[in-house]
Amino acid sequence: MAPSQAAPKRGREDVQVKPERVRSVEKAKAAPIAAFSKDDEIRAFESMLLIRRFEEKAGQLYGMGQIGGFCHLYIGQEAVVVGLQMAMKPGDQVITGYRDHGHMLATGMDPKGVMAELTGRRSGYSHGKGGSMHMFSKEKSFYGGHGIVGAMVPIGTGLAFANKYRGNENVALTYFGDGAANQGQVYESFNMAKLWDLPVVYVIENNQYGMGTSVKRASATTELWRRGASFDIPGEPVDGMDVRAVKAAGDMALEHARSGKGPFIMEMLTYRYRGHSMSDPAKYRAREEVQKMRDERDPIEQVRHRLEEKGWATEDRLKDIDKEIRRVVNEAAEFAQADPEPDPSELWTDIYAAS
Amino acid sequence: MPTQVLMPALSPTMEEGKLAKWVVKEGDPIKAGDVIAEIETDKATMEVEAIDDGTLGKILVSEGTEGVKVNTPIAVILGEGEDAAAADSSPPAQKKTNGASIASEAKTATEDLDDESGESEAGNRAPSAMAAAAKGTPRDAQPEVPEGTEMVEMTVREALRDAMAEEMRRDGDVFVMGEEVAEYQGAYKVTQGLLDEFGPRRVIDTPITEHGFAGLGVGAAFAGLKPIVEFMTWNFAMQAMDQIINSAAKTLYMAGGQMGCPIVFRGPNGAAARVAAQHSQDYAAWYSQVPGLKVIQPHSAADAKGLLKAAIRDPNPIIFLENEILYGQSFAVPKLDDFVLPIGKAKIARVGKDVTIVSFGIGMTYALKAAEALAGEGIEAEVIDLRTIRPLDMDTVIGSVKKTNRCVTVEEGWPQSSVGSHISAELMSKAFDFLDAPVLNVTGKDVPMPYAANLEKLALPSVKEVVEAAKSVGYSN
Numbered sequence: 001m002a003p004s005q006a007a008p009k010r011g012r013e014d015v016q017v018k019p020e021r022v023r024s025v026e027k028a029k030a031a032p033i034a035a036f037s038k039d040d041e042i043r044a045f046e047s048m049l050l051i052r053r054f055e056e057k058a059g060q061l062y063g064m065g066q067i068g069g070f071c072h073l074y075i076g077q078e079a080v081v082v083g084l085q086m087a088m089k090p091g092d093q094v095i096t097g098y099r100d101h102g103h104m105l106a107t108g109m110d111p112k113g114v115m116a117e118l119t120g121r122r123s124g125y126s127h128g129k130g131g132s133m134h135m136f137s138k139e140k141s142f143y144g145g146h147g148i149v150g151a152m153v154p155i156g157t158g159l160a161f162a163n164k165y166r167g168n169e170n171v172a173l174t175y176f177g178d179g180a181a182n183q184g185q186v187y188e189s190f191n192m193a194k195l196w197d198l199p200v201v202y203v204i205e206n207n208q209y210g211m212g213t214s215v216k217r218a219s220a221t222t223e224l225w226r227r228g229a230s231f232d233i234p235g236e237p238v239d240g241m242d243v244r245a246v247k248a249a250g251d252m253a254l255e256h257a258r259s260g261k262g263p264f265i266m267e268m269l270t271y272r273y274r275g276h277s278m279s280d281p282a283k284y285r286a287r288e289e290v291q292k293m294r295d296e297r298d299p300i301e302q303v304r305h306r307l308e309e310k311g312w313a314t315e316d317r318l319k320d321i322d323k324e325i326r327r328v329v330n331e332a333a334e335f336a337q338a339d340p341e342p343d344p345s346e347l348w349t350d351i352y353a354a355s
Numbered sequence: 356m357p358t359q360v361l362m363p364a365l366s367p368t369m370e371e372g373k374l375a376k377w378v379v380k381e382g383d384p385i386k387a388g389d390v391i392a393e394i395e396t397d398k399a400t401m402e403v404e405a406i407d408d409g410t411l412g413k414i415l416v417s418e419g420t421e422g423v424k425v426n427t428p429i430a431v432i433l434g435e436g437e438d439a440a441a442a443d444s445s446p447p448a449q450k451k452t453n454g455a456s457i458a459s460e461a462k463t464a465t466e467d468l469d470d471e472s473g474e475s476e477a478g479n480r481a482p483s484a485m486a487a488a489a490k491g492t493p494r495d496a497q498p499e500v501p502e503g504t505e506m507v508e509m510t511v512r513e514a515l516r517d518a519m520a521e522e523m524r525r526d527g528d529v530f531v532m533g534e535e536v537a538e539y540q541g542a543y544k545v546t547q548g549l550l551d552e553f554g555p556r557r558v559i560d561t562p563i564t565e566h567g568f569a570g571l572g573v574g575a576a577f578a579g580l581k582p583i584v585e586f587m588t589w590n591f592a593m594q595a596m597d598q599i600i601n602s603a604a605k606t607l608y609m610a611g612g613q614m615g616c617p618i619v620f621r622g623p624n625g626a627a628a629r630v631a632a633q634h635s636q637d638y639a640a641w642y643s644q645v646p647g648l649k650v651i652q653p654h655s656a657a658d659a660k661g662l663l664k665a666a667i668r669d670p671n672p673i674i675f676l677e678n679e680i681l682y683g684q685s686f687a688v689p690k691l692d693d694f695v696l697p698i699g700k701a702k703i704a705r706v707g708k709d710v711t712i713v714s715f716g717i718g719m720t721y722a723l724k725a726a727e728a729l730a731g732e733g734i735e736a737e738v739i740d741l742r743t744i745r746p747l748d749m750d751t752v753i754g755s756v757k758k759t760n761r762c763v764t765v766e767e768g769w770p771q772s773s774v775g776s777h778i779s780a781e782l783m784s785k786a787f788d789f790l791d792a793p794v795l796n797v798t799g800k801d802v803p804m805p806y807a808a809n810l811e812k813l814a815l816p817s818v819k820e821v822v823e824a825a826k827s828v829g830y831s832n
Binding site: 093185189 | 564569579601613614615646647649671698
């Protein structure tokens with residue numbers, strides 16, 4: 001479809017996350033669904049399931065009062081970070097907002113360290129001083145974990161600036177949500193990224209709701225992949241529930257940025273099953289809408305189905321994987337509850353770096 | 356009647372400039388709108404246009420003359436039927452060129468800083484303590500340069516530029532970005548020449564999008580580069596406040612020490628002259644409240660250079676507050692290969708025993724002049740230049756107050772929650788027994804900065820107010 005043609009409005013009754021929406025726009029060519037090998041499928045299944053089980057556990061711990069404050073779960077969106085992680089090369093950076101647990105696990109950060117940060121303990125990635133929304137790992141090139149809507153977009157653009165300044169081959173994956181897509185600083189960043197052809201891929205995780213406001217109630221135009229048009233940044237909508245579609249689109253977008261053509265925008269059409277945060281009563285959408293998505297489009301079930309259909313994994317094998325992942329997550333949860341709180345002296349550390 | 360063409364001002368703070376070129380010669384016919392000359396300051400170049408028809412009768416200031424004061428007659432234009440002789444004999448009617456009206460107003464505002472002390476030597480006011488130190492006078496208590504070091508006169512603007520250039524030569528990760536920093540050579544010419552030396556990879560013109568480029572700088576710093584982000588003025592940085600505070604200042608802490616932000620945000624802060632409320636705010640107190648930031652506001656060229664070099668090397672986010680009026684002022688700067696000053700160390704700019712006057716940045720102009728005036732009345736004021744607002748060197752302030760038992764603070768910012776009010780509270784809790792009088796704060800008035808020349812003058816602190824406050828705490832009114 002040409003960009004000038006009207007597209008169906010998405011919203012409560014019409015959540016468009018079907019593969020047929022994947023199409024070429026502007027300079028971008030439609031990426032075909034990636035052909036996944038058995039190993040790819042298994043890897044995707046394991047990675048997504050780890051995030052799913054981790055987040056379920058985090059939800060439980062929150063309910064038990066072990067995790068405080070804000071806690072934004074990633075359940076339903078797992079295919080986005082896992083598919084893109086499969087497309088990345090070592091040294092590519094990742095930065096995102098506050099719904100960040102999935103991104104951290106996908107980059108290979110230790111579930112124990114992430115969970116211990118959620119419980120505010122000393123072995124957490126930020127020694128308990130950051131919490132759910134503020135974690136970082138230089139080792140895994142994960143640059144946060146940012147609590148202010150949209151703030152990670154200029155910062156991610158700056159990571160890309162550093163790549164170009166240093167002349168390395170890396171790309172900065174800058175994730176933000178459909179809510180942040182209306183922030184002014186996003187467009188300031190788009191402008192500079194294209195002006196200087198910075199190696200950045202903007203990943204808009206459109207989970208259909210900015211907190212409790214649906215995209216169509218917040219955005220004058222709902223095809224967020226077109227938001228770079230006035231900067232001549234190509235964009236592409238992607239079925240964010242299909243890890244193969246994400247991987248294929250990621251390959252193309254990363255190659256675009258890596259080859260010096262500048263930024264690329266991917267709109268990941270995805271869905272969060274849980275509330276915006278733990279305190280979300282979810283009055284803004286019907287229970288049936290969520291259930292339908294779970295039943296028909298779940299990213300993990302899609303992979304499970306293919307694995308079984310192709311005879312690449314038996315039901316028992318997949319159960320064993322689930323069991324192993326549950327063990328890892330339970331261990332992280334136990335660790336995160338047993339780990340001591342930070343020493344009171346930590347109150348006064350890490351305010352300034354030693355000159 | 357022959358009319359005079361006067362040296363115009365190019366900016367609200369210009370006091371003098373160079374007559375770079377005459378485009379016309381004596382005897383040439385001139386139409387209104389014709390370019391007749393080019394003038395230059397260290398900040399900008401501008402063409403002078405004729406505003407009347409006539410003939411260029413006489414050139415009064417020859418091409419290449421430097422230091423031509425604003426409003427000096429530079430040429431005479433003859434009307435129809437007049438000849439050059441008329442230009443010499445008849446008293447010419449005053450005629451202003453474009454911009455000349457701005458010039459006269461700017462002069463009013465900048466002269467206000469001088470008039471109470473009787474000094475009005477434009478461009479080289481307020482002989483600094485650094486200069487005094489260089490000459491070995493007894494006024495300076497803490498010489499920071501080796502004895503016998505050669506001192507060179509240089510403007511604050513040049514000192515800042517040299518500091519950046521030296522650090523960019525030293526470290527390839529240092530780069531400067533901001534609006535008009537490259538091809539325009541800096542809105543206030545602070546980055547003059549950097550593009551030529553370091554090229555467009557490291558001297559980067561940005562779009563006018565403070566929020567975006569401040570955040571981009573933060574990201575580059577997270578990735579290990581050392582950006583110098585210039586704000587054309589700090590007033591515009593309010594658009595970038597979230598990135599400065601939430602992203603730059605807090606990340607090291609939120610990351611448990613894993614990821615810091617080695618960045619310098621710099622630019623002119625506070626009132627310039629006649630630019631009204633939205634362009635005249637002093638942010639020293641605002642930023643000084645934020646843990647994770649270091650806040651520097653130098654007065655002299657030497658401090659500007661030594662502290663900017665230190666700021667660029669520091670692994671933390673630095674707020675470096677400059678001042679447009681100080682940019683053009685000259686001070687003695689030590690001629691050393693690598694002159695770096697410690698951040699967080701105040702300077703005793705003038706030794707005294709009767710009252711301590713604490714200030715920083717442009718506030719030092721009032722403080723030093725007040726001290727001079729007080730000396731004439733037998734009151735010896737000790738003047739402390741904080742130089743760094745955060746971390747605040749209270750030890751030096753308390754040490755002085757233990758000696759003088761009296762304290763006055765001076766700043767151009769607003770009174771509530773000011774730097775001065777914080778110092779007052781610190782002195783009350785840490786040096787109460789040494790105080791013989793309540794600490795007084797001389798500040799800008801609690802109003803948005805007005806435009807009118809007389810109101811602007813009233814809104815800013817004055818030397819007179821500082822003198823009165825010093826006498827008041829000494830009960831010698």
